[in-house]
Amino acid sequence: MMESEETRTEHETGAAQHDTGPKAEETPTPGSAGRVLLHICCAPCAVYSVQALKAEGFEVTGLFYNPNIHPAAEYIRRRDTLLQFEAELGIKVIYKDAGYDPQIWFREVTFREANRCFHCYRIRLEKTLFIAKHGRFEYFSSTLLYSTKQKHEVIAGLARDMAADGPNRFLYRDFRVGWQEGIEKSTAMGMYRQDYCGCLYSEVERRKKEVAGRKE
Numbered sequence: 457m458m459e460s461e462e463t464r465t466e467h468e469t470g471a472a473q474h475d476t477g478p479k480a481e482e483t484p485t486p487g488s489a490g491r492v493l494l495h496i497c498c499a500p501c502a503v504y505s506v507q508a509l510k511a512e513g514f515e516v517t518g519l520f521y522n523p524n525i526h527p528a529a530e531y532i533r534r535r536d537t538l539l540q541f542e543a544e545l546g547i548k549v550i551y552k553d554a555g556y557d558p559q560i561w562f563r564e565v566t567f568r569e570a571n572r573c574f575h576c577y578r579i580r581l582e583k584t585l586f587i588a589k590h591g592r593f594e595y596f597s598s599t600l601l602y603s604t605k606q607k608h609e610v611i612a613g614l615a616r617d618m619a620a621d622g623p624n625r626f627l628y629r630d631f632r633v634g635w636q637e638g639i640e641k642s643t644a645m646g647m648y649r650q651d652y653c654g655c656l657y658s659e660v661e662r663r664k665k666e667v668a669g670r671k672e
């Protein structure tokens with residue numbers, strides 16, 4: 457996702473913790489680091505994230521579950537972009553199109569609009585953990601950790617809390633280090649790159665000037 461603005465939560469103010477997933481030097485063989493279910497918010501954000509995890513030796517399976525995306529035509533466009541490029545990225549992707557139910561998302565954020573990103577992250581991470589559990593993935597993670605526009609510590613804090621002592625470990629990586637590289641590669645690949653985060657609110661924020669600019 458490319459943009460978001462929201463109020464801060466307790467997760468942002470807490471000290472960053474560091475997970476204990478395998479490090480690159482410990483996992484040189486492709487696939488030997490374990491299986492990770494990677495929630496993918498959009499194809500451009502997956503470019504660097506997938507590359508980094510594969511370089512560490514993880515077997516990466518993507519999960520496209522994003523009921524936040526508005527409107528449906530935009531959801532289809534982002535999904536189809538990932539469909540188009542998943543082979544090039546070298547991953548298989550689980551698409552949860554049946555989960556594209558705007559009611560789920562709007563009900564979760566209604567009357568909590570000021571803190572909507574927290575709930576938006578939570579919905580998507582909960583689904584990722586659920587599927588990771590049933591698919592017996594050792595790890596789960598998200599490309600939301602790639603964006604410099606997202607609330608990185610909120611996402612990491614939520615995922616850590618969810619994973620707790622369960623069998624599916626949250627694989628924390630600060631994919632933001634590859635921000636520019638990901639932009640350049642996704643552009644070179646000819647990927648569609650959206651200009652707003654995803655929800656209706658974020659689109660209105662993005663187009664604020666255009667909406668307000670018309671002379672009466």
Ligand code: SF4
Pocket residue numbers: 457459460461462524525572573574576577653654655656657658
């Ligand atoms: S889609 Fe909206 S609520 Fe979700 S992270 Fe982006 S700006 Fe926040």
